[in-house]
Amino acid sequence: MAEKREKLVLVGNGMAGIGTIEQILKLGGAYDITVFGSEPHPNYNRIMLSYVLEGSKTLNDIILNDWNWYEDNNITLHTGTTVTRIDEGSKQVVTDNGMIAPYDKVIIATGSNSFILPVPGSDKEGVVGFRDIADCDAMLAAAKQYNKAAVIGGGLLGLEAAKGLVNLGMDVTVVHLMEDLMERQLDRNASSMLQAELERQGVKFAMGKQTVELTGEQRVSGLRFSDDSTLEADFVVMAVGIKPNVTLAKESGITVNRGIVVDDYLQTSMQNIYSIGECAEHRGVCYGLVAPLFEQGMVLAKHLCGSETKPYEGSIVSTKLKISGVDVFSAGEFLDSPEHTVISSKDEWKRTYKKILLKNNVVVGAVLFGDVTESANLQKLVKQGSVMTDEIYTEVMGTGCCGSGAKKGTSVEAMADEEIVCGCNGVTKKAIVDAVTENGFTTVDEIKACTGATRSCGGCKPVVEQILQFVLGDSFQQAAKQGICGCTTLSRDEIVAEITAKGLKTTKEVMNVLEWKQEEGCSKCRPAINYYLGMMNPDTHQDEKESRFVNERMGANIQKDGTYTVIPRMYGGVTTPEDLKKIADVSLKYDVKVVKVTGGQRLDLIGVKKEDLPKVWEELDMPSGYGYAKSLRTVKTCVGSQFCRFGTQDSLGMGALIERKYERLDFPAKFKIAVNGCPRNCAESCTKDIGIVGNDGGWEVFIGGNGGIKPRIADSFCKIKTDEELIEVCSAVMQYYRETGNYLERTSEWVERMGLEQIQMVILNNEDNRKELAARIDFALTQVTDPWKKMLNDSSTRTALFEETRV
Numbered sequence: 001m002a003e004k005r006e007k008l009v010l011v012g013n014g015m016a017g018i019g020t021i022e023q024i025l026k027l028g029g030a031y032d033i034t035v036f037g038s039e040p041h042p043n044y045n046r047i048m049l050s051y052v053l054e055g056s057k058t059l060n061d062i063i064l065n066d067w068n069w070y071e072d073n074n075i076t077l078h079t080g081t082t083v084t085r086i087d088e089g090s091k092q093v094v095t096d097n098g099m100i101a102p103y104d105k106v107i108i109a110t111g112s113n114s115f116i117l118p119v120p121g122s123d124k125e126g127v128v129g130f131r132d133i134a135d136c137d138a139m140l141a142a143a144k145q146y147n148k149a150a151v152i153g154g155g156l157l158g159l160e161a162a163k164g165l166v167n168l169g170m171d172v173t174v175v176h177l178m179e180d181l182m183e184r185q186l187d188r189n190a191s192s193m194l195q196a197e198l199e200r201q202g203v204k205f206a207m208g209k210q211t212v213e214l215t216g217e218q219r220v221s222g223l224r225f226s227d228d229s230t231l232e233a234d235f236v237v238m239a240v241g242i243k244p245n246v247t248l249a250k251e252s253g254i255t256v257n258r259g260i261v262v263d264d265y266l267q268t269s270m271q272n273i274y275s276i277g278e279c280a281e282h283r284g285v286c287y288g289l290v291a292p293l294f295e296q297g298m299v300l301a302k303h304l305c306g307s308e309t310k311p312y313e314g315s316i317v318s319t320k321l322k323i324s325g326v327d328v329f330s331a332g333e334f335l336d337s338p339e340h341t342v343i344s345s346k347d348e349w350k351r352t353y354k355k356i357l358l359k360n361n362v363v364v365g366a367v368l369f370g371d372v373t374e375s376a377n378l379q380k381l382v383k384q385g386s387v388m389t390d391e392i393y394t395e396v397m398g399t400g401c402c403g404s405g406a407k408k409g410t411s412v413e414a415m416a417d418e419e420i421v422c423g424c425n426g427v428t429k430k431a432i433v434d435a436v437t438e439n440g441f442t443t444v445d446e447i448k449a450c451t452g453a454t455r456s457c458g459g460c461k462p463v464v465e466q467i468l469q470f471v472l473g474d475s476f477q478q479a480a481k482q483g484i485c486g487c488t489t490l491s492r493d494e495i496v497a498e499i500t501a502k503g504l505k506t507t508k509e510v511m512n513v514l515e516w517k518q519e520e521g522c523s524k525c526r527p528a529i530n531y532y533l534g535m536m537n538p539d540t541h542q543d544e545k546e547s548r549f550v551n552e553r554m555g556a557n558i559q560k561d562g563t564y565t566v567i568p569r570m571y572g573g574v575t576t577p578e579d580l581k582k583i584a585d586v587s588l589k590y591d592v593k594v595v596k597v598t599g600g601q602r603l604d605l606i607g608v609k610k611e612d613l614p615k616v617w618e619e620l621d622m623p624s625g626y627g628y629a630k631s632l633r634t635v636k637t638c639v640g641s642q643f644c645r646f647g648t649q650d651s652l653g654m655g656a657l658i659e660r661k662y663e664r665l666d667f668p669a670k671f672k673i674a675v676n677g678c679p680r681n682c683a684e685s686c687t688k689d690i691g692i693v694g695n696d697g698g699w700e701v702f703i704g705g706n707g708g709i710k711p712r713i714a715d716s717f718c719k720i721k722t723d724e725e726l727i728e729v730c731s732a733v734m735q736y737y738r739e740t741g742n743y744l745e746r747t748s749e750w751v752e753r754m755g756l757e758q759i760q761m762v763i764l765n766n767e768d769n770r771k772e773l774a775a776r777i778d779f780a781l782t783q784v785t786d787p788w789k790k791m792l793n794d795s796s797t798r799t800a801l802f803e804e805t806r807v
C-alpha cells in the first residue's frame, strides 16, 4: 500500500513561502501541498518591482514560478484567495471564499503590508504604498496622467520608487523624516553622498519633514508638514516601512508580538503551525529582506522533511540599493562609536567612500558608496565575524584609493559548502559547484537558470563567477570564450590578435585563414571584421562597401515607404541663415515630405527619393551628418558662456570643435556627445557616450551614458582643468573604445564590461598611454573623407547605387 502523504498547507504565495516549498521538493519531502495566495498571480520576484517601475523589466520577466511549475510539482494553487482562519481543533484552514482545506502542517508566510501613515487624508485617491504588482500598476498609470509626485520615506523602498518615477518623467520629491537618507543603513557621510548623487539624477528632497496631513478633495493635491510648510503633489507614495501581516495568526489564536512569534525551528506557539518570512518574529526580530527569509526557509524545509538541521539563530543582513548608477552597500553595524575601530577612506573627486567597522579587531560592519566591488567580500567577512588581518586589509582596502588595485574577490576555495552565496535565492556554494560539475555548465547564465543564483538583485554575480572559475580551473578561459557569430568559435580579441599576427588584410582573407565555417561569413561577422581591419590599419585598409549595412552603403537611412532621410552636419547644433535657406530650397525642389528637428539638434530631411539623393547632397553642399553610421553622430550643446547667464564654459565653441575634429571616423557603434556650459546640464550629458560639463572652472567628463533601449546614466570619469587636456582625454577614451570595443557594443555596455576603474587606470593613471591613444586617433582622423562628396565624385558607384536600380 502506498505510504499516506501528509497534507502541507502554505498560506502566502510569496518568495519566503515558495522558497521553502522549493527546498522541500529538492529534499524529496512526501507532502500533498496546497498553496493559498491573496494576489491573483503565481509567485513573482517582489524585489524586481523596482526594476519594473524603473522600466528595465516587465511583469512577465519577474515571474519566478509560472502556473506550469505548480502543476508539474502536483501543487494545488488557489490564487486570489485569502485564508481567514486556522482551526487547530479540526486541523483545517478556512478561506474568505468559503473553502475549507484540511492540514497536517501549515506554514504561515503572509509577509507584510505597507505601513500607511495614520494622518488625515491618507485614504485619498492618488495615495499608494509600494508593495505588489497592483501598486506598481497604479504607479505606472499615475505617471501617464499626473506630474508631481511625493514619495514619503527616504529608505531603500522610497528611493527606488522615487528614481522609478523620475524615469517615468514625473517631478519627484522625497519627503524624509530624518536629516539623513537611509539612516538605518548608512552613516552621515554615505547618506550625504547618496543624496547628492540622486539630486544629480533628478530626485528632489524635503528633509527633516514630518507629514501631518494629505490635502485635497477626493484626490490628493498636496502635503502639509508639522512646521506648517506645504508641498504640492498629485500623487503620493508611502514608503515609510512595513507592518508584518499577522491578521490570520491573531484570528487563529497564535501568539503574536510585532510579528508571529517563532522558535529556532520556525514553529509558532501552536503545534504543526510554522511561520517564516517577513510576518515571522524570531528572537525579537522581524526581517524585511529576502536573504534571512531563505535562511529560515532552509531550516524549516529540512525540519519538515526530517533532515538534520542546525537551528535558525538569526541573520546578519546586508543591503544594496538597486538604482542604476548609484552604488550603495551596507552590512552589519554602520554607525561608529567609541568601541569601534574604524577603517575608512573617502574620495570626493571619485565620489567613493568606504568604511569598515571593527569591534575587538573583528569585522562587524561595512558601508560602501560609489565603488561596491568589495561588497560580496565584506558581506562574507561581517557574516563570519572574521578577524582583521594584514592580508584581509590589503584585499578590501587595496593600495590605491578606495580599493582600486586591490586583490579582488573572496577566496571561494575557503568557503564552506553550505555557505549561502546568493542571499536573495538561498543558493549555497555546493549547489553552484554541483550545478557546474554535474551539468558541465560554463556560464553564469546557465547557473542562474539551474539554481536561481543571481536571478534577483545580482549582487552575488561576482562570487558566482569566482566559483565558476574555481571549479573550471584552466578550462574557464576556454569555456568563457564565445565566437562572434555562428561562423567561428573565435572571439573578437582572438580575431584581432590573428589579424595582427598574420597580417591579414581583407575580410575574405580573415575568413579563409581563420577557417570560417561559412565561406562568405554572415551579416554579423562581415561588418565587424571590416570595422576591425579599418580600425587597425586606417591608412591601408580598403573599406569594403559590400560588408557594410545597407544604410551605410547608401549614405542615408531607408524609411518604411522606401524613401530616405538626409541629415547634414550642423556642428554643435548651430546653423546659419544661408544653410537654412539651402535646406529650405532643396526641400521644396525635391518634394521633401517632412523637415524634422532631431533630438541631436539638427535637421532631418525625411522622404527623399533614392534617385534624388546625390542631387540633394550636391545642392545642399554640406557635410554628411552620418545619421546612418556607426560613427560620431551629433555633439549636442547648450548655449553656454557665450550667451547663458549661468554658463561658465563655452559649450558652443567646444561642441563645434569636437564635432569637427572627430567626425567621419568609424566606431564600434554609433557615438553621441554632449557639451554643457555648467552643471545644470541642459544638453543632457548623462545619456551620452561622452558627456562634458563645465564645472569648477574646468570640465567634468562622463562616459558610458545611453538613452536608448537599455538606458544607462553615464559615469563620472574625471575632472579636467584645460581645453587641451579635455581633447586629449576625449581622444584617448574614443580610441580606447575603438580598439577594445566589440563591434555594435555601445559604450554603455563597454564601460560595464571593461569596468570604469580599468578605463580610468589606462587613460588617467598613465600619461604615456593616454598620449599614445590620442596620437593613434589623430592619425586615423587624417585618413577620413566625406562619404557624400566621395560618392558624388565616383560616377560608377553613383550609377550603380542610385541610377541602375531605379524603380
Ligand SMILES: Cc1cc2nc3c(=O)[nH]c(=O)nc-3n(C[C@H](O)[C@H](O)[C@H](O)COP(=O)(O)OP(=O)(O)OC[C@H]3O[C@@H](n4cnc5c(N)ncnc54)[C@H](O)[C@@H]3O)c2cc1C
Binding pocket: 011, 012, 013, 014, 015, 016, 017, 036, 037, 038, 039, 046, 047, 048, 049, 050, 081, 082, 083, 084, 109, 110, 111, 112, 130, 131, 132, 157, 245, 248, 276, 277, 278, 279, 287, 288, 289, 290, 291, 293, 320, 322, 424, 457
Ligand atoms: C519594491 C520592493 C523592492 C524590494 N527590494 C528588495 C531587495 O532588493 N532586496 C531584498 O532583500 N528585499 C527586497 N524587498 C523586500 C522583499 O521583497 C521581501 O522581504 C520579500 O518579498 C518578503 O517575502 P515574504 O514571502 O515574507 O512576503 P511577501 O512577499 O509579502 O508574500 C506574502 C504573500 O502572502 C499573501 N498573503 C498575505 N496574507 C494572506 C492570507 N491570509 N492568505 C493568503 N495569502 C496571503 C500576500 O498577498 C503575499 O502575496 C523589496 C520589497 C519591495 C516591495
Ligand SMILES: NC(=O)c1ccc[n+]([C@@H]2O[C@H](COP(=O)([O-])OP(=O)(O)OC[C@H]3O[C@@H](n4cnc5c(N)ncnc54)[C@H](O)[C@@H]3O)[C@@H](O)[C@H]2O)c1
Binding pocket: 117, 152, 153, 154, 155, 156, 157, 158, 160, 175, 176, 177, 178, 181, 182, 183, 184, 209, 210, 211, 239, 240, 241, 242, 287, 288, 289, 319, 320, 321, 322
Ligand atoms: N534594495 C533593497 O534591499 C530594498 C529595496 C526596497 C525595499 N526593501 C525592503 O522593503 C521594506 C520596506 O522598505 P522601506 O524603505 O519602506 O522601509 P524602511 O523601514 O527601511 O525605511 C523607511 C524610511 O522611512 C522613514 N520614515 C518613517 N516615517 C516617516 C515619515 N513620517 N515621513 C518621512 N519618512 C519617514 C524612515 O526614517 C526610514 O528611513 C524594508 O524591509 C526594506 O528592507 C529593500
Ligand code: SF4
Binding pocket: 638, 639, 640, 641, 644, 645, 646, 647, 648, 651, 676, 677, 678, 679, 680, 681, 682, 683
Ligand atoms: S547647462 Fe548651464 S550654461 Fe548651459 S544652457 Fe544650461 S544653464 Fe546655461
Ligand code: FES
Binding pocket: 421, 422, 423, 424, 425, 453, 454, 455, 456, 457, 458, 459, 460, 461
Ligand atoms: S544575492 Fe541577490 S541575486 Fe544573488
